[in-house]
Amino acid sequence: MAEPLARLRAVPTANGPLNLEIQRGDIVQLAGPNGCGKTTLLRALAGLATPWASKVGSEVGIASTQIPAQDLNAVLMFQDPRDGLVGLTVRGEFDLRGRPPPPEVATLLDRDVATLSSGEARRVAQAVATSADRPILLLDEPVEGLDGERRADLADAIVRYAKRGAVVFADHSGALSHLATRTLHLGPVHAPNLGSMPIPSARHVLTWPGAQKVPGRPGLRLPALRVASGFHVVTGPNGSGKSTLLLALAGLLGVGATLNGHPAQGRLALPQARHQLWGEQVGQHLEGCDPAMVDLLGAVPFAKRSPLALSGGETQRAALAATLGRPSQLYLLDEPEAHLDGAGRIALVAAIRCRVEEGAIVLAATHDVELVRLAGHRIEVAL
Numbered sequence: 001m002a003e004p005l006a007r008l009r010a011v012p013t014a015n016g017p018l019n020l021e022i023q024r025g026d027i028v029q030l031a032g033p034n035g036c037g038k039t040t041l042l043r044a045l046a047g048l049a050t051p052w053a054s055k056v057g058s059e060v061g062i063a064s065t066q067i068p069a070q071d072l073n074a075v076l077m078f079q080d081p082r083d084g085l086v087g088l089t090v091r092g093e094f095d096l097r098g099r100p101p102p103p104e105v106a107t108l109l110d111r112d113v114a115t116l117s118s119g120e121a122r123r124v125a126q127a128v129a130t131s132a133d134r135p136i137l138l139l140d141e142p143v144e145g146l147d148g149e150r151r152a153d154l155a156d157a158i159v160r161y162a163k164r165g166a167v168v169f170a171d172h173s174g175a176l177s178h179l180a181t182r183t184l185h186l187g188p189v190h191a192p193n194l195g196s197m198p199i200p201s202a203r204h205v206l207t208w209p210g211a212q213k214v215p216g217r218p219g220l221r222l223p224a225l226r227v228a229s230g231f232h233v234v235t236g237p238n239g240s241g242k243s244t245l246l247l248a249l250a251g252l253l254g255v256g257a258t259l260n261g262h263p264a265q266g267r268l269a270l271p272q273a274r275h276q277l278w279g280e281q282v283g284q285h286l287e288g289c290d291p292a293m294v295d296l297l298g299a300v301p302f303a304k305r306s307p308l309a310l311s312g313g314e315t316q317r318a319a320l321a322a323t324l325g326r327p328s329q330l331y332l333l334d335e336p337e338a339h340l341d342g343a344g345r346i347a348l349v350a351a352i353r354c355r356v357e358e359g360a361i362v363l364a365a366t367h368d369v370e371l372v373r374l375a376g377h378r379i380e381v382a383l
Helices: 038-045 090-097 103-108 118-130 148-162 242-249 291-296 312-324 342-357 369-374
Strands: 006-011 018-022 027-031 074-077 136-140 166-170 182-185 205-208 225-228 230-235 267-269 330-334 361-365 377-380
Touching: 006 038, 018 038, 027 038, 027 148, 038 074, 038 136, 038 166, 074 118, 090 118, 103 118, 118 136, 118 148, 136 148, 148 166, 205 242, 225 230, 225 361, 225 377, 230 242, 230 342, 230 369, 242 330, 242 361, 267 312, 291 312, 291 342, 312 330, 312 342, 330 342, 342 361, 342 369
Parallel strands: 027 166, 027 182, 074 136, 136 166, 230 361, 230 377, 267 330, 330 361
Antiparallel strands: 006 018, 205 225
């Protein structure tokens, strides 16, 4: 029998201690609810510190944090792809690593990393990871923020990588499940039933004239829109300007939208939820929020915790509670489903439903087909 590429023993999970061996050719899916330890397990395989590192034996008999970086046999694409990007430009990401940039990022090479959309940043991080000469590729929620075409490209990259090594990925979307040679359940998984969305009377109307010129993005063209009370979505390929449109509707690009004939004022949820949580404790961001909404989104247990101690899904719940927990006529949500497990997605839709029933306008930029299905109106942003 071939030697395993990696081995972990007695990893603590909600389903009991887990022994894990990774063989060449494996495509292993990690499944489980937010906070169950998927990211922690990936970090252990990457040789990064974990809360239980001293309790886990490794194949080489030493703690993973004692292994020199050059001897690690895995490369990790982080949950937030920007955490693994260190260059000022996309070209610089590969120059710093002494690698030629792969064809899949050729159109992005001259872009500043800071100007990339969440989907574009994930494409670059994926290219950086898959071009590394390591036998194990670790992907933490790699589907988040990707459009349909890029998800297909990701699936192809995973299959190619497994032919020369192994892949371990954590995912809530189910978009990559068909690739897995096995699935490890770190906790219970609940399939979301999102139900339907009401269509309220038009109590509020949001209008925006569109923009032919966007600061920093000379080739971007944003469409005009007019939507009334209800749940609506903004869709389009990565880099087409969905997030930029939400920023414009929030009045942050100099050409403001109007709500009922007055300058629009709404509540904006950013695509990187952790950027909204800057306090020492999550509870600082929930002060003044509707307790019922905070409870609905499952953020009550996080009130006394540091935002830095939350998982990606827990951070998303807390940020959504801080945004949707306060009354407004307009909510602008950028990829609100990101990092949420099945229960979190159900809670998100229930929270949106509550605000829509009150007559609010909720506009979400998303690639999620179920959220698109629930929308009363779809605004397509094209490249």
